Amino acid sequence: MLREVLIEIDNGCSSVCELSEKLGIEKGVLVNQLQTLIAQGYLAVQEKQRCDVCSKGCSGCGMAEDQNAGVTLFITEKGKKLIEESP
Amino acid sequence: MKHKKKPIVFALAGNPNTGKSTIFNALTGAHQKIGNWPGATVEKKEGMLKKRYQDRKTPLKVVDLPGTYSLSAYTKEELIARNFIVKEKPDVVIDVVDASNLERNLYLAVQLKELGANLVIALNMMDIARRRGYKINAKELSDLLGCPVVPIVADKEKGIEELAEISQLAAEGKIKQRQITINYGKDLEGEIENLSEHISKHAAPLAKKYGARWLAVKILENDADVISKVCSEDDDICDASLIKFSKEAEERLGEPVDINIASRRYGFINGVTKTIVQKSPEERIIRSDQIDRIITNPFLGIPIFLLIMYVMFQLVFLIGAPLMGLVEVGIEAAAGVLEGILIATNPPPWFSELILVALVEGVGNVLIFLPNILLLFLGIAILEDTGYMARAAFVMNRVMQKIGLHGKSFISLVLGFGCNVPAVMAARTLKNEDDRLITILVNPLVPCAARMEVFVFLAAAFFVPAVAGQVVFSLMIISFILIALMGLLFRRFLAGGEKQPFVMELPPYHVPTLKGLFMHMWQRTKVFVQKAGTIIFVIAIVMWFLASYPSGVEYGSSDSYIGMMGHALEPVFAPLGFDWRGTVSLIFGFLAKEVMISAFGVLYGVADEASLSNTLELVWTPLQAYVFMVFTLIYVPCFATIAVIKQETNSWKWTLFAVIYSTILAWISAFLVLQFGTFMGYG
Numbered sequence: 001m002l003r004e005v006l007i008e009i010d011n012g013c014s015s016v017c018e019l020s021e022k023l024g025i026e027k028g029v030l031v032n033q034l035q036t037l038i039a040q041g042y043l044a045v046q047e048k049q050r051c052d053v054c055s056k057g058c059s060g061c062g063m064a065e066d067q068n069a070g071v072t073l074f075i076t077e078k079g080k081k082l083i084e085e086s087p
Numbered sequence: 088m089k090h091k092k093k094p095i096v097f098a099l100a101g102n103p104n105t106g107k108s109t110i111f112n113a114l115t116g117a118h119q120k121i122g123n124w125p126g127a128t129v130e131k132k133e134g135m136l137k138k139r140y141q142d143r144k145t146p147l148k149v150v151d152l153p154g155t156y157s158l159s160a161y162t163k164e165e166l167i168a169r170n171f172i173v174k175e176k177p178d179v180v181i182d183v184v185d186a187s188n189l190e191r192n193l194y195l196a197v198q199l200k201e202l203g204a205n206l207v208i209a210l211n212m213m214d215i216a217r218r219r220g221y222k223i224n225a226k227e228l229s230d231l232l233g234c235p236v237v238p239i240v241a242d243k244e245k246g247i248e249e250l251a252e253i254s255q256l257a258a259e260g261k262i263k264q265r266q267i268t269i270n271y272g273k274d275l276e277g278e279i280e281n282l283s284e285h286i287s288k289h290a291a292p293l294a295k296k297y298g299a300r301w302l303a304v305k306i307l308e309n310d311a312d313v314i315s316k317v318c319s320e321d322d323d324i325c326d327a328s329l330i331k332f333s334k335e336a337e338e339r340l341g342e343p344v345d346i347n348i349a350s351r352r353y354g355f356i357n358g359v360t361k362t363i364v365q366k367s368p369e370e371r372i373i374r375s376d377q378i379d380r381i382i383t384n385p386f387l388g389i390p391i392f393l394l395i396m397y398v399m400f401q402l403v404f405l406i407g408a409p410l411m412g413l414v415e416v417g418i419e420a421a422a423g424v425l426e427g428i429l430i431a432t433n434p435p436p437w438f439s440e441l442i443l444v445a446l447v448e449g450v451g452n453v454l455i456f457l458p459n460i461l462l463l464f465l466g467i468a469i470l471e472d473t474g475y476m477a478r479a480a481f482v483m484n485r486v487m488q489k490i491g492l493h494g495k496s497f498i499s500l501v502l503g504f505g506c507n508v509p510a511v512m513a514a515r516t517l518k519n520e521d522d523r524l525i526t527i528l529v530n531p532l533v534p535c536a537a538r539m540e541v542f543v544f545l546a547a548a549f550f551v552p553a554v555a556g557q558v559v560f561s562l563m564i565i566s567f568i569l570i571a572l573m574g575l576l577f578r579r580f581l582a583g584g585e586k587q588p589f590v591m592e593l594p595p596y597h598v599p600t601l602k603g604l605f606m607h608m609w610q611r612t613k614v615f616v617q618k619a620g621t622i623i624f625v626i627a628i629v630m631w632f633l634a635s636y637p638s639g640v641e642y643g644s645s646d647s648y649i650g651m652m653g654h655a656l657e658p659v660f661a662p663l664g665f666d667w668r669g670t671v672s673l674i675f676g677f678l679a680k681e682v683m684i685s686a687f688g689v690l691y692g693v694a695d696e697a698s699l700s701n702t703l704e705l706v707w708t709p710l711q712a713y714v715f716m717v718f719t720l721i722y723v724p725c726f727a728t729i730a731v732i733k734q735e736t737n738s739w740k741w742t743l744f745a746v747i748y749s750t751i752l753a754w755i756s757a758f759l760v761l762q763f764g765t766f767m768g769y770g
Contacts, residue, residue, distance in 0.1 A: 001349075001350035001353050001354060002346045002349055002350050002353070003342055003346055003350070009588050009589070009590045010588045011588075012588065013590065014481070014484070014485075014588070014589060014590055014591060015379070015383060015481060015590065015591050015593060016590060016591065016592045016593065017376050017379045017380070017383070017593070019590060026190055026191070027376065028188035028190060028191035029190040029191050029353070029356075029357075031191065031592060032156060032190075032191040032194055033349075033353060034590070034592070035156050035157075036156075036157065036194075036349050039157070039159055039161035039162070040161075040343075040345050040346065040349070042346070043590075046498055046589075071591070071592045072498060072589050072590075072591050072592075073589060073590050073591075073592070074587055074588070074589045075587070075588050075589070082342065082343060082346065085341075085342070086342075
């Protein structure tokens with residue numbers, strides 16, 4: 001079940017909404033499964049880079065904000081290996 | 088001396104955002120103690136059960152466990168919750184489950200049952216579940232999971248009393264639990280059995296405490312915490328001997344054991360929910376998903392995005408025009424007062440001139456355009472807070488992937504709309520050098536907020552409000568086209584790594600709050616106003632100096648330093664129709680793009696009654712202004728961005744390339760636009 005989630009992401013299914021429709025899993029359940037895959041190291045959350053140009057840091061900089069931007073998950077090397085080894 | 092009775096302990100578990108805190112507050116009221124869990128900065132809350140909920144003599148304590156999605160040991164919250172249940176052995180674990188997201192929440196409930204907790208399920212948010220058309224059979228859920236299930240609506244305090252009563256009965260052993268065992272399949276069950284025997288033999292105390300089967304499953308899941316606990320029990324057990332079980336199982340299953348175990352649990356939960364929940368298929372699709380089907384549609388997504396941008400720019404100028412007039416009146420009045428003060432105090436002529444040029448013409452003319460900039464940031468804040476911006480990024484990413492940009496590039500490019508500096512830095516997440524380089528090189532083509540401010544200023548100055556929005560919109564289109572073209576071109580020469588598939592969890596749509604919108608709009612506007620008061624003011628002084636000296640020259644004449652500088656470079660920009668003042672503005676734009684706005688005020692010397700817009704209209708045609716904007720959109724990024732390109736590429740060669748290619752591209756693009764515009768009769 002979780003491997004299918006990874007395979008569909010690898011096939012280009014890039015939104016949770018699309019993915020849940022394709023796999024016939026409820027969105028809430030799918031989000032939970034994605035969290036399980038993150039915890040197990042098959043997916044990784046896109047980390048945010050901090051700009052160190054000024055001394056204030058990004059928290060005070062309206063220019064660097066990416067408000068309400070959602071969460072992007074990428075397949076890790078471990079995840080890729082699992083997909084490659086799929087029958 | 089009387090011994091204090093040991094209290095009965097209820098542990099409150101559950102996924103985050105399931106109403107756990109509401110239930111905790113409802114059960115304990117004001118009798119709460121807040122601290123930290125030992126050795127962690129995770130908040131620990133405990134309190135005594137309200138008197139009205141208990142009629143027993145034994146005191147009853149409620150401990151709020153950290154919100155977790157599972158009981159693995161991947162996060163400290165999970166470890167805290169798990170250790171508390173195992174070590175402290177609470178009399179009852181109340182698992183707060185969101186009934187409107189039942190399948191998702193049952194993963195933790197199943198793990199709690201596997202751990203052997205004395206479980207009571209608080210089926211919260213029943214009202215929302217009902218509204219979504221779910222009919223949940225709580226009795227059947229209780230039968231299948233072998234524990235009491237109490238439907239509640241915590242925020243209305245419905246069912247709290249029953250929950251307290253059932254939990255007390257469970258604590259007293261008056262409600263029996265039935266152990267559930269998930270079947271992990273023939274291959275794995277054999278391995279679990281072997282490992283359980285091994286653990287019972289070598290780590291008997293631990294097996295008694297946790298249960299040999301639970302330990303075996305956890306070891307097969309590669310749970311580091313459990314593996315270390317078991318290894319410390321007996322010298323005959325070591326990591327390698329335990330991992331051997333996992334390896335053997337993996338070979339037999341053909342997939343990692345942790346994946347297989349989690350899939351089996353989800354399979355079990357899926358079976359449970361299918362039995363106990365009735366729902367019609369059309370009710371399963373919630374409104375947010377329905378909107379997303381249209382907004383993120385592969386064919387409709389881009390036209391919708393463009394339409395929204397178009398409408399936003401149009402509204403900025405149509406609403407902003409009358410407001411700008413008001414600010415202009417205010418600034419003129421303030422300038423009049425300032426001039427009066429200067430006349431009255433009679434300072435040296437050079438000081439009066441400096442103040443009037445730098446403050447009024449430099450900063451003042453920038454601030455006249457503040458309403459438009461505020462409206463632009465308000466529009467962006469609305470798009471972000473409603474959740475649309477994340478969809479726009481998602482839609483645009485499809486295009487980027489098609490032109491060969493890496494999946495992670497789009498995150499960096501989206502950041503570029505705020506500021507190119509963090510955007511270039513965000514390319515660090517790309518592992519492949521070529522992918523990183525392509526992302527860094529195309530990044531300055533994304534119009535940052537500072538450049539948008541310049542466009543808002545010039546469009547408002549040269550075009551009527553109905554056309555100004557279209558002008559800025561067209562610049563966005565040019566930017567997208569160039570990003571695509573340059574991405575394709577760079578991809579031909581730079582190999583790039585393998586594709587990196589991704590999935591985006593988009594935030595739900597919601598109606599933004601006025602406070603939230605104001606905060607986001609102000610955060611951005613503050614940066615602009617601060618720059619106007621600091622960098623722009625200082626550079627306006629520098630420009631005034633360069634325009635006033637050497638001593639005795641006419642202000643801003645060809646003989647002044649700034650005039651000499653502008654004239655020296657004028658031949659390069661003459662084919663684009665820029666005079667020497669425009670050329671100087673571009674040079675100062677290298678320091679910070681917003682400075683270009685004050686440069687116009689200072690260089691075109693608006694000391695008389697005429698507004699800056701009126702003065703500019705006399706010296707530049709709208710086509711020239713548009714060509715200037717195209718050049719500004721593309722040419723060499725600001726100094727800070729160049730510094731960060733050097734830092735990130737660690738190469739002078741690529742830094743110089745970024746500067747040179749963008750300037751040449753800007754010149755060619757501007758020239759083509761000028762020729763086309765002249766041909767079309769706009770000259």
